[in-house]
Amino acid sequence: MTEEVSWNPLDPGFVADPYPHYGKLRDDDPVHRTLIGALLVTRYDDVHDVLRNPNTSVRREHHDDVPEHMKPLTERYEERTPSILGLDPPDHTRLRKLVQRTFTPRAIGRMRDQTTSIVDGLLDDLADRSExxxxxxxxxxVPFAVIHSMLGLPDADMVRVRTWSQALVQTLEPFMTPEQVDEALEGGTRMDEYLREALAWKRSEPGDDLFTELIAVEEEGDSMSEPELLSMVSLLFVAGHETTVNLIGNGTCALLAHPDELARVRDDPSVDETLADELLRYDSPVQNSGRRLLEPxxxxxxxxxxxxxxxxxxxxxxxDPRFWGDTADKLDVTRPDAARHVSFGSGVHHCL
Structure with a gap:
């Protein structure tokens, strides 16, 4: 008798290690009808093709199968300007072009210096602790402090902004409890109020920071509206923080479970060129991304x-060994094609 293949992201065994489950799905049911009605594709070529297909949509109005207790979040979303994550071209194209203009070599250099300073300072603070x-x-x-610093916001505000951000992070999950919905609604309200005040302050007192650059950026006479600015900054906090936390945790676990690879990282500085991409490939901080098909x-x-x-x-x-070969399930910190992972998505919604 053939064992039925199923996908339950809430199953403790799946949460602990999803990859054997993914392997069965790839082999036996690569286009799997889930219990919530959506299809789940697990092979590299299928995932890549869906993500790069221009005839798909991420807009919320094309995602109408929302549980009753989550509808207040949907209503709040409809009242606000959608984030860039929830826009299709040409709206997405316009907004992404504006945001990309702020990531100049000078700005990236400033961000690198800020990150180094924050990490060094935190490691110094932790150095004397036994565990x-x-x-x-x-x-x-680290990631929240970096984002907060990049935006030029006061250090004194960091704890409360982080609390609101953590409440909003829960909206990235496919399933939420009623309590999480309430927390996200409250966090979103408080975050919007704070960012409106911060926006007014940055307009009156511009600084050498990303918030000021987002306000000032212009492309052929076009610039971001106030609702678009608030949505973009909120997204930086929510999406930028959570994914980095998960990458640091997953990546550290992977290296500790593979001491030979950890030794290569310690002994060979050239590994830095492929390390981050391989850690992203081996255990992605984001496991799923949805699209509504507009054409077959x-x-x-x-x-x-x-x-x-x-x-x-x-x-x-x-x-997927069909793409990565026999070493697909192995960690290889010098993997030459690790950058072809899809952890950042692909196509127009590839992460900045």
Missing amino acids: IDLIADYAFV MVLSGVEVPAGEMVMTALGAANR
């Missing part, structure tokens, strides 16, 4: 009609 909680004491602290597609020989919601399993694609 630390990697997530709470380091991974959770053929995925692993299956004809999928327009209108279907397709979830792309990024973590599964990153371990």
Whole structure:
């Protein structure tokens, strides 16, 4: 008797190690009908093709299968200007072009210096401790401090802004409890109020920071509106923080579980060129990304009609031996093609 292949992201076994489950899906049911009705694709070529297909949508109005208790979040979303994550071209193209103009070589150099200073300072503070909680004491602290500093916001505001941001991070999950919905609604309200005040301050007192540059950026006479600015800055806090925390945690676990690879990192500085991409490939901080098909597609020989919601399993694609070969499940910090991972997505929504 053949064992039925299923996907339950809440199953403790899947949460602990999703990759054996992904392997079964890739082999036996690569276009899997999930219990929530969406299709889940797990092979690299399918994931890549869906993400790069211009005839798909990320807009919320094309994602109408929302549980009743989450509808207040949907209503709040509809009242606000959508973030760039929820826009399709040409709206997405326009906004992304503006944001990209702020990532100049000078700005990137400034961000690198800020990051180095924050990391060095935190490591100095932790140096005398006999043990630390990697997530709470380091991974959770660093990315938020970096984003806060990049935006030129007061250090005194960091704790409360981080609290609101953590409440909003929960909206990135496919499933939320009623309590999480309430926390996200409250956090979103407080964050909006704070950022409006910060925006007014930055307009009256511009600084050498990303917030000021986002306000000033212009492309052929076009610039971001106030709602678009607030949405963009809020997204930086929410998406930029959570993914980096997960990368630091997942990457550290991967290296500790592979002492030979950890030794290569310590002994060979050239590994830095491929290390981050391989850690992103091996255990992606983001596991899924959804698209609504606007036209039919053929995925692993299956004809999928327009209108279907397709979830792309990024973590599964990153371990697909059909693309990565026999070493797909192995950590190799010198993997030459590690940068072809899909942890940052692909196509127009590839992460900045």
